[in-house]
Amino acid sequence: MALDLMFEEMLRQLRMHSSSEEQIERYKKLWDSAVDSAGDPLPCPICFLQGWASRVISIKEENGIAIERCKVCRETFMHRSPE
Numbered sequence: 517m518a519l520d521l522m523f524e525e526m527l528r529q530l531r532m533h534s535s536s537e538e539q540i541e542r543y544k545k546l547w548d549s550a551v552d553s554a555g556d557p558l559p560c561p562i563c564f565l566q567g568w569a570s571r572v573i574s575i576k577e578e579n580g581i582a583i584e585r586c587k588v589c590r591e592t593f594m595h596r597s598p599e
C-alpha cells in the first residue's frame with residue numbers, strides 16, 4: 517500500500533491550505549484511526565478543513581504514480597507509488 521506516501525501528500529495539502537499545527541495533529545489522529553480500522557474512509561484534507569465527512573478513493577496507480585479522488589469535494593491527489 518502507498519499509504520505513507522499518500523499521507524505525506526495529504527499533509528502537504530493541509531500545509532498548502534495553511535492549517536494550524538493543532539489541525540494537523542487532529543488530522544493525523546483521524547488518519548491513524550482510519551488506517552487502524554480498515555474499512556473507515558481515509559479523510560480528505562480539504563474536507564477535513566471544512567468539517568465535512570469524506571471518502572477518498574483510489575482512481576488508478578500506474579507508472580509509479582498513484583491517484584486518488586475525494587468523493588465529496590472531487591479534489592484529486594497524486595503521489596509517488598512504491599510499485
Ligand SMILES: [Zn+2]
Binds near residue numbers: 561564570
Ligand atoms: Zn474532499
